[in-house]
Amino acid sequence: MFLAVNILLWLVVAVLAFIAAMRGRVLFNAGTREGALEFLRLLPRIGAGVIGSGFIAEVLPKALVASWIGPGSGFFGVLIATLGGALTPGGPVVGFAIGAAALKSGAGAPQVIAYSTAWALYAIHRLVIWEVPLMPARVVWLRAAVSLPLPFIAAAAAMVLAQP
Amino acid sequence: MTEANPPRRRRRAFDWSTAAIAALAAAAAVAIYVRDGREHFLAIFGSDLTLFGAMLPKVLAGCLIGAFVTMILPRELVARWVGHESGFPGLLIAAFFGFLLPGGPITIYPVAGAFLAMGADAGAVVAFITSWTLIGYTRALVWEFPFFGPHFVIWRIVEAVPLPIIAGLLARIALRAGVRVTAERDE
Numbered sequence: 001m002f003l004a005v006n007i008l009l010w011l012v013v014a015v016l017a018f019i020a021a022m023r024g025r026v027l028f029n030a031g032t033r034e035g036a037l038e039f040l041r042l043l044p045r046i047g048a049g050v051i052g053s054g055f056i057a058e059v060l061p062k063a064l065v066a067s068w069i070g071p072g073s074g075f076f077g078v079l080i081a082t083l084g085g086a087l088t089p090g091g092p093v094v095g096f097a098i099g100a101a102a103l104k105s106g107a108g109a110p111q112v113i114a115y116s117t118a119w120a121l122y123a124i125h126r127l128v129i130w131e132v133p134l135m136p137a138r139v140v141w142l143r144a145a146v147s148l149p150l151p152f153i154a155a156a157a158a159m160v161l162a163q164p
Numbered sequence: 165m166t167e168a169n170p171p172r173r174r175r176r177a178f179d180w181s182t183a184a185i186a187a188l189a190a191a192a193a194v195a196i197y198v199r200d201g202r203e204h205f206l207a208i209f210g211s212d213l214t215l216f217g218a219m220l221p222k223v224l225a226g227c228l229i230g231a232f233v234t235m236i237l238p239r240e241l242v243a244r245w246v247g248h249e250s251g252f253p254g255l256l257i258a259a260f261f262g263f264l265l266p267g268g269p270i271t272i273y274p275v276a277g278a279f280l281a282m283g284a285d286a287g288a289v290v291a292f293i294t295s296w297t298l299i300g301y302t303r304a305l306v307w308e309f310p311f312f313g314p315h316f317v318i319w320r321i322v323e324a325v326p327l328p329i330i331a332g333l334l335a336r337i338a339l340r341a342g343v344r345v346t347a348e349r350d351e
Contacts, residue, residue, distance in 0.1 A: 005305050009225035012266075012302075016232035023236065031235050035228035045182045046223060047216060052189025053311070054212035059192040093307055094185055100311035113320050116308075117327075120297045134273035136280060138345040143290045146334035150294070150327045157323035164319035 042092060049093035057101030069115070071108030078155040081111040085118030085151065088125075095119030110158035114151040121147040219310050226306035229266040234275060237265070243282035250288060255336075258288035259328040262295025266302035286345045291332030298324040 021028040069077040069084075088095050099116045103109070122144045131140045158164070197205040246258045265272065276289050284292075296303070299321050308317045339345070 005309060006221055006225070009222055009229070009302070009305060013225050013228045013232070016229060016236065019236055020232050027235055031232040032228065034235075035224075035231035038227040038231060039224045042223060042227065046219065048182050048186040048189060050216040050219060050310075051209070051212045052185055052192070054208045054215075055189050055192035055196055058208055059195050089180075089184060093311075096308055096311045097185075103312070103316075109316065109319075113323065116320070117298065117324065121294065131273055135277045136345060138343075139280065139286050139289060142286060142335055142338060142343060142345060143293060143331070146290060146331045146338065147294065150298075150331060153327060153330065154320070154323050158319070161319070161323065163322075164316040 046093055049097045053093075053097030053101055056098065057104050060101055060105045062105040065102055066106035069102065069107045069111040071111075073108060073111060077108060077111045078114045078152060081107075081115035081155075082118040082151045085115040085120075086122055086124055088115075088119050088123055095123065109164050110155040113158050114155040117151040117154045121150055215310055219306070222306045222310070226266060226302045229302055233266055237275065239275065239278050240282055243279050243284045246279065246284045246288035246292070248283065248285045250285060254285065254288045255291045255329055255332040258284075258292040258332065259295040259299075262292045262297075262328060263299050263301060265296055266300065272296050285336070286339060287332045287336035290335040291328045294331040295328035298327055 017028065017031070020031050067073070069081050073080070085095065088098060095116055099112045099119070102115065103112050107115075127140060127144055193205065193209070196208065242261060246254045246261075250257070265275065272293065276293055279292070280286065280289055304317050304321060308320075312320075
């Protein structure tokens with residue numbers, strides 16, 4: 001499975017690199033350099049998030065996690081998880097790392113889905129640090145406002161379908 | 165092909181959220197070492213390191229995909245497809261592009277900002293960003309799979325499929341009700 005993912009991703013890279021190369025050597029070089037630099041910039045963030053996630057999961061108070069956002073916590077658990085997602089800092093892996101840790105510590109799947117959906121859509125830190133400098137602020141706030149109900153809808157779908 | 169790239173934010177290899185997570189992780193690691201001893205500490209460290217190593221080739225691929233797509237994407241064409249007159253199909257197209265387009269937080273917002281500047285409708289841009297955030301395939305493959313595994317991620321994505329359309333429709337309702345947005349960035 002994970003090998004297939006790698007092959008798929010690198011096939012996409014190969015196709016895109018080929019298209020860029022057809023358009024000219026400069027474009028190909030610029031894309032390669034930009035991608036490699038981005039990778040280097042991300043390395044410390046991913047390192048901290050991934051290597052830390054196992055330790056953080058291990059010290060999470062499992063009884064507390066299970067009672068607040070466990071499978072039996074229902075709508076209240078979804079609400080807590082959504083709030084938690086909005087308040088989690090918005091790096092590339094932080095939300096996934098904490099969500100996976102919570103799942104291992106006894107959180108319910110709909111609650112974790114609400115958490116990671118809220119974190120992905122409107123982590124406050126990311127809105128302010130990444131999105132507002134790059135987009136018209138009014139569009140950012142409009143997008144955040146209309147996204148407010150989405151974690152609840154996703155969690156409700158997870159409850160109705162009883163999956164994952 | 166357009167070269168009207170919005171100004172890029174200068175980025176450093178260090179930021180405060182990473183530092184906060186690193187500090188939290190270090191505290192947790194020390195707590196485990198003290199509480200459970202060296203064996204247990206090394207076991208967790210080993211499995212985290214394996215996960216990290218397994219992610220690296222995917223992350224590198226994701227970065228290269230993001231860089232190439234940002235460069236070769238015909239933005240004007242896309243903006244026309246998801247413009248003010250695009251209606252419901254425009255939302256669907258925007259959501260589909262969000263699924264298709266790779267990249268991390270910095271590659272997507274300049275693209276979305278460029279769409280707006282070229283006349284895309286704000287509802288479509290909302291659908292685009294929501295879709296990219298929730299069902300974008302590179303994001304799922306590069307970042308989410310290693311943590312949650314395929315079963316959880318695939319079901320999470322299935323349950324997120326209607327969300328970009330809902331967000332786009334809500335945004336259009338808000339716009340029609342008199343919420344004003346501009347393509348200029350207010351500094």
